[in-house]
Amino acid sequence: MKKPALPIHSGGTALALQDLMQSVGLSVKSLDHSFIERDQSESSLVCMALDIQNNLIVTGGYDGVLKCYNLQSGRCEKSFIGHKGWVSSQYLHPEKIHLASGSHDGTAKIWDVNTGNCLKTFPHENIVYGVVTDRSGRFLFTGCKNGSIYQFDIASGKCVKVFRSHLDAIRCLALTSDSKTLISSSNDSTIRVWDVKTGRCLNTLIGHANDIYSISLSSDEKFLASGSQDETARLWDINTGRCRKVFSGHADPVRPVYLSNDATQLLTGSFDTTARLWDTSTGKCLVIYEGGHTDWLRCVRMTPDGNRVITGSKDGTICFWDTKTGELLVKLYNIDRGFLWSTPPCSDDSNGFFWTDREDLIKVQSRKNKEGQPSCLDNNDLDHTEYLASHNNRTRVMQRLQPSRETIDADTELIEKFQYLDRMDYVIKQLMPPDFS
Secondary structure, three states: OOOOOEEOOOOOOOOOHHHHHHHOOOOOOOEEEEEOOOOHHHHOEEEEEEEHHHOEEEEEEOOOEEEEEEOOOOOEEEEEEOOOOOEEEEEEOOOOOOEEEEEOOOEEEEEOOOOOOEEEEEEOOOOEEEEEEOOOOOEEEEEEOOOEEEEEEOOOOOEEEEEEOOOOOEEEEEEOOOOOEEEEEEOOOEEEEEEOOOOOEEEEEEOOOOOEEEEEEOOOOOEEEEEEOOOEEEEEEOOOOOEEEEEEOOOOOEEEEEEOOOOOEEEEEEOOOOEEEEEOOOOOEEEEEOOOOOOOEEEEEEOOOOOEEEEEEOOOEEEEEEOOOOOEEEEEEOOOOOOEEEOOOOOOOOOOOEEEOOHHHEEEEEOOOOOOOOEEOOOOOHHHHHHHHHHEOHHHHHHHHOOOOOEEOOOHHHHHHHHHHHHHHHHHHHOOOOOOO
16 A cells, blocks of 8 residues: 655654754754844835746845846846836836836836946836837836826837826736736726727726726736735726626735736735735635735735745835745845845754845844843854855755645655655755855
8 A cells, every 4th residue: 555645854763953963963053144124214125026937036125226137057147127116117128128117207218138337217207107118119108197198109208109198197007918908906096998099988997986006918918916005906808898796804904916827816915014814715814924024015926837926015125925725935024235135944954044145134133141131242252153154055056946746656754764865965965065056
């Protein structure tokens, strides 16, 4: 009879990490780490774009800078610098033709994704809240505080059309893949569907009771999700304009929304610092992602395979979660002149690991000094250096971004042996300098 598969990291009777460390002659020190507090007004995130095919994530922040991170190396590969006010929106073209951004400085910009250079600036008379470009890369659409939508020819920089009908600020834009239909959400509590060729409003979706912060179009472009100040999210039928479902449960306004590829699940983020995953057919909340952020959520995404949820917050961090379990896997801090990733405490280490090129942001402390209180170690202290060498570990951090193999078909003895060898390999690696390649 075949024995049931067991989790690889289930614990079982495998030796604890501390026992293994002692068995190879390592001393166990009561040390932990914390990250130096940063000015939240400068590090806060506003928007986020995801390109899983190229392992990229692009963020925009209050400092007016867009940053491109590589999800394999963990490094910040590029910074897009030019806005004089905080970045309110961004759009990464599916074929990486360019990156578009809108800002509180009253401009929209088109950037070269490969070089980080600004290719064109489009001045406006007020805040640009939403941006999107068509599939050909020829036109830029911007949604503004004055309630108007502008269509620009990117090559010439000229405005070729203005869409007017909303009574308040435009908060978000979406464009169908054939670039024939434009969708906008507004502080006037409505969503409008536009004919791009004529500039005519085809339909108005009414149901929310307050500002509509965000919209997300399903991959088949039949459904639209929206998040509102009224603390609800809604799912709409684009063709009929009918609201199919209302999602209630957040304790505060719903800011970002994201529909899964098959539109069977809806991801929402809120001012209540949590994200929620919903079943779009039943309206039931499936998972709550909480405990990772200390301020309200500005952006949410799900990887195309559905295994990871990504949330960005005003607290300046991006969290990566296991979609099904809601477990926090990795956190990315938005910092100046560098990068800093961290993992929560795990079975391998009660402190968790981090990966950064800014070790000056790390404080290592002993859990108890002579007076019984935690004390911070000096940077030149040997324990401080050894701790950083073992915990500043790119491999341990970045592998958390990839879905792990949960079970293997083997008997208990083999599983316990695998656990033991895996942990031994981990301990030995910690004796070596971290791999910065």
